Amino acid sequence: MFLTDRKKSKELNFYEVLERRTALGEGERKTLKILRQGFEGEQSYDRLWDEVGHDHLLIFRDIWMKVENATLQIDALIVYGDRLIVNEIKNYSGMYQYADGSWSVNSFQISEDPVAQVSRTAGKLIRLKYGGGHGHPFEVDRKVAFVNPNFNLTVDTEESKNHIITRPMLKYYMRDVARRRSGADASALSDTIRNCIIEDPMALPEVDVARIRTGLYCGRCGSFKLTLDRYRSHCTSCGHQETIEYQIVKAIVDYALLFPQHPIEKSSVVWLTGNQLNSRTIEFNMNKYCSLVRRGRHSAYVIDTSDINELLKIKGYNSKYEKKKKV
Ligand SMILES: [Zn+2]
Secondary structure, eight states: OBSSOOOOOHHHHHHHHHHHHSOOOHHHHHHHHHHHHHHHHHHHHHHHHHHHOOTTSEEEEEEEEEETTEEEEEEEEEEETTEEEEEEEEOOOEEEEEETTEEEETTEEESOOHHHHHHHHHHHHTTHHHHSOOOSOOEEEEEEEEOOTTEEEEESOHHHHTTEEOHHHHHHHHHHHHHHOOOHHHHHHHHHHHHHEEOOOOOOOOOOGGGOOOSOOOTTTOOOOEEEOSSEEEETTTOOEEEHHHHHHHHHHHHHHHOTTSOBOHHHHHHHTTTOSOHHHHHHHHHHHSEEEEETTEEEEEOSOSOHHHHHHHTTOOOTTOSSOOO
């Protein structure tokens, strides 16, 4: 069973909102593309587990851990018996070569080395038994899982092959792991893991507010050409409708994702919505969806989660004026 959800990373969310609200630079576009491909790869990895079945296994997905002084990001961590398996998930496509410890694609050398990466992670996890208070020794196995069917790899040594699983073999591999089941030891080890999980510590770049296009946009096609009535926005490009309440929550979340360094204030949401909405309606919804915290003489709003669907759900979104959306 999956012990943790897999969500878009803070960084992916950030670049997706940025893309909605500004013209991305070359580097930003590239970063966003890589992040999206990575996330898609992770989702197809999860789907394969669902097909194979994982009821008797304990699988952490997409976690950040602090082990002694090291910070680790792990795509998938399987716990069974007194053994851990780290899976680094890669969604590469094309003709790759791995020779003399370096990777190249179509004869161009690339700087990323997923095998070295997964080995470093496994090496740090081994230290859990010293730092985490877990008495017994345990083993850490590691594999790089290449999930893309259009990935072709030539490897020079047998040793390197031991840590690589390509798409055609992935289901066999998962079935093999699933057969072993997580035993009683697994729950103690997974508790140890759980205690080391930390929030995503990635620092995001500061955004120049002058780049940001303010206003409300359509959640389906991204157009800023909307007409508003009292309860709903109507997209003049695709006809999609959203509630004003939903639009406000979206602006709050967008602001939180774009400017995590800044507190969310009413004036910032008024600004990001392009002064198109009644400020009392904004305030009403901020009180509903945010918590107010005192910061010195000022008060600032915070949100429990930047996952908009989750936020709507926990705060009791009223879909009375909603046509299709289900929360
Ligand atoms: Zn639209």
